[in-house]
Amino acid sequence: xxxxxxxxxxxxxxxxxxxxxxxxxxxxxxxxxxxxxxxxxxxxxxxxxxxxxxxxxxxxxxxxxxxxxxxxxxxxxxxxxxxxxxxxxxxxxxxxxxxxxxxxxxxxxxxxxxxxxxxxxxxxxxxxxxxxxxxxxxxxxxxxxxxxxxxxxxxxxxxxxxxxxxxxxxxxxxxxxxxxxxxxxxxxxxxxxxxxxxxxxxxxxxxxxxxxxxxxxxxxxxxxxxxxxxxxxxxxxxxxxxxxxxxxxxxxxxxxxxxxxxxxxxxxxxxxxxxxxxxxxxxxxxxxxxxxxxxxxxxxxxxxxxxxxxxxxxxxxxxxxxxxxxxxxxxxxxxxxxxxxxxxxxxxxxxxxxxxxxxxxxxxxxxxxxxxxxxxxxxxxxxxxxxxxxxxxxxxxxxxxxxxxxxxxxxxxxxxxxxxxxxxxxxxxxxxxxxxxxxxxxxxxxxxxxxxxxxxxxxxxxxxxxxxxxxxxxxxxxxxxxxxxxxxxxxxxxxxxxxxxxxxxxxxxxxxxxxxxxxxxxxxxxxxxxxxxxxxxxxxxxxxxxxxxxxxxxxxxxxxxxxxxxxxxxxxxxxxxxxxx
Numbered sequence: 001x002x003x004x005x006x007x008x009x010x011x012x013x014x015x016x017x018x019x020x021x022x023x024x025x026x027x028x029x030x031x032x033x034x035x036x037x038x039x040x041x042x043x044x045x046x047x048x049x050x051x052x053x054x055x056x057x058x059x060x061x062x063x064x065x066x067x068x069x070x071x072x073x074x075x076x077x078x079x080x081x082x083x084x085x086x087x088x089x090x091x092x093x094x095x096x097x098x099x100x101x102x103x104x105x106x107x108x109x110x111x112x113x114x115x116x117x118x119x120x121x122x123x124x125x126x127x128x129x130x131x132x133x134x135x136x137x138x139x140x141x142x143x144x145x146x147x148x149x150x151x152x153x154x155x156x157x158x159x160x161x162x163x164x165x166x167x168x169x170x171x172x173x174x175x176x177x178x179x180x181x182x183x184x185x186x187x188x189x190x191x192x193x194x195x196x197x198x199x200x201x202x203x204x205x206x207x208x209x210x211x212x213x214x215x216x217x218x219x220x221x222x223x224x225x226x227x228x229x230x231x232x233x234x235x236x237x238x239x240x241x242x243x244x245x246x247x248x249x250x251x252x253x254x255x256x257x258x259x260x261x262x263x264x265x266x267x268x269x270x271x272x273x274x275x276x277x278x279x280x281x282x283x284x285x286x287x288x289x290x291x292x293x294x295x296x297x298x299x300x301x302x303x304x305x306x307x308x309x310x311x312x313x314x315x316x317x318x319x320x321x322x323x324x325x326x327x328x329x330x331x332x333x334x335x336x337x338x339x340x341x342x343x344x345x346x347x348x349x350x351x352x353x354x355x356x357x358x359x360x361x362x363x364x365x366x367x368x369x370x371x372x373x374x375x376x377x378x379x380x381x382x383x384x385x386x387x388x389x390x391x392x393x394x395x396x397x398x399x400x401x402x403x404x405x406x407x408x409x410x411x412x413x414x415x416x417x418x419x420x421x422x423x424x425x426x427x428x429x430x431x432x433x434x435x436x437x438x439x440x441x442x443x444x445x446x447x448x449x450x451x452x453x454x455x456x457x458x459x460x461x462x463x464x465x466x467x468x469x470x471x472x473x474x475x476x477x478x479x480x481x482x483x484x485x486x487x488x489x490x491x492x493x494x495x496x497x498x499x500x501x502x503x504x505x506x507x508x509x510x511x512x513x514x515x516x517x518x519x520x521x522x523x524x525x526x527x528x529x530x531x532x533x534x535x536x537x538x539x540x541x542x543x544x545x546x547x548x549x550x551x552x553x554x555x556x557x558x559x560x561x562x563x564x565x566x567x568x569x570x571x572x573x574x575x576x577x578x579x580x581x
Contacts, residue, residue: 029059034068042075045083053079066101067113073098074122081129088134095126120158121148124165131165137172142171156192160201167204175207183208195232199225213500215251222248236277239268243281260287279308283318289328290325298324316342510579517578518563526564528555533575 027039036055041049053075060068073094080090105114123146131140163182170179175257183205190198202225209218222245229237243265252257262285269278282305290298302322309315319342326335510533514526522530531541538556542549556571565574 002427030415031055031063031065033069034059034065034532038068038071038075043078045079050529067116070098070101070113070117074117074125078125078129081133086129086133091129091134092125103106118164122162122190123147123150125167128168131169131172137169141169156195157191157194160186160193160197164201164204167208171208171211172202174211176211180210190202195228199234199237202228205225210244210247210251215248217253219245219248236274239265239274240277243277243284247284247286250284255291257289259285259292262288275308279305280313282308285323286325290321293326303476316346333335339404456473510556510575513578513581523563525555525559526551529575531572532556533579535572 034056037052041052049364056068058071077091077094077098080094081089102114102117123143127140127143130136130143144162151158151557167179167182183201188202196250202221205377206218206221222241226238226241229241231453234458242261246258246261246265248260249273262281262428265277266285269281278445286298286305289301299322302318302325306315309318319338323335323338323342327337328460510530511526514529531544538549538552542552545559561572563574565571
């Protein structure tokens, strides 16, 4: 009996809770509530955050809350890129929605809204996701390039973030000297930046020195980071830095001190469930034990690292070392098994990389096609407005003529009604004769007007049919504007900005070398050089630049003379040698 009562009460409570939830879900939210929800869940990656952001987006679209629509697109882009199940398609989808939305804003009118959307931070976040989460450094660099023009004057924190992000691209490309060249000047003025930004700057500098195997440089920087982390009581950063210092000890030749330090870090990680740090720590311990000849512990910790590995690339590196250690320990069957797993993993990585690049290109092509369609639709609307304007003018002229005829006929009828006598009758007869003559004249005029109208309409239709190209002297200014817009549309199909950025991302120093060594080169000549560097044929170059092949031949010939290239050396070989300097 008591159990049944408990069940009934439980069912009642669940029913009330479910009904309350439904009511809360169906209830429309006001602007303040939408802002509050967005701020509360922004940057989170949970399923609850996902549901809330979609609810905010739905309500914002319903209430036409433009700012929150764009802000939610930005939040969803970050959510899909930063969580453990990162999805490139979703990131690009919401990024395109956000960028298309802000492109419709009027800069002078919507300055406050654009400022609140924090566009520089958006492009930084997008670049970090593409470069770090999906292994697309070139596409990440393309997003970073859009940050610099948007940085407010005097914003040191954002300037540091921009240059730090650029350096990370160089780091991924193993261009550590270039990364240090970007980062080192920033150390001159760190008084106006916060501890977080300073720590990130120091981490990047130290990381490049680690890769260059210069522990004497990285060690004092890690010591400074540890000091800052302790001052801010940043527990996670404290132990990450201690782990890096253990690696510095190892690089400086003290493997036993490195092991003692790393074991202390490992003990803390296990107690506090820091899996990401635990993976790095375990990998390092394996390396340290291998260095002192303890192959058994080296294998044990390397195998243990597989349990904490979350990325395909890191797992591949673990397999590489583990197979090597098994071989050294003469466990050849184990080594063979590990090599097979590594081979399968590499195939998977290459497949994912190919898919990621393909999806990125397809998404951008789709966005470009949509923009071209919108421009074409805008042009068609303007053309239709011009046609309607002409038709309204024709109707106005015809209506005026008809009203004039009606007024004239009415006057004649009134005149005939009030005239009496034979004189009146005679006059009326005379007027009737004149009226007949005028009717004939009017009919002739009507036919002439109709013929002119038909001729003008045919002329207009033929003009529109020839898509404005046959109009040599347009009388209506807007037609010239429309013609200009269609020319802009044609020119936009051969826009070099994307190609140039791609080339720059592949050869980031090529243009600078050409400009430094040959300052008299024009932008167009540098563009010819970059396309030749890509090994494009004369025909391909002509197609891209929308010129004839002969023009390309002449331009290349003049460039060879201007650059003093020997006759026996090819233009391509000269550029290849210049790139290696």
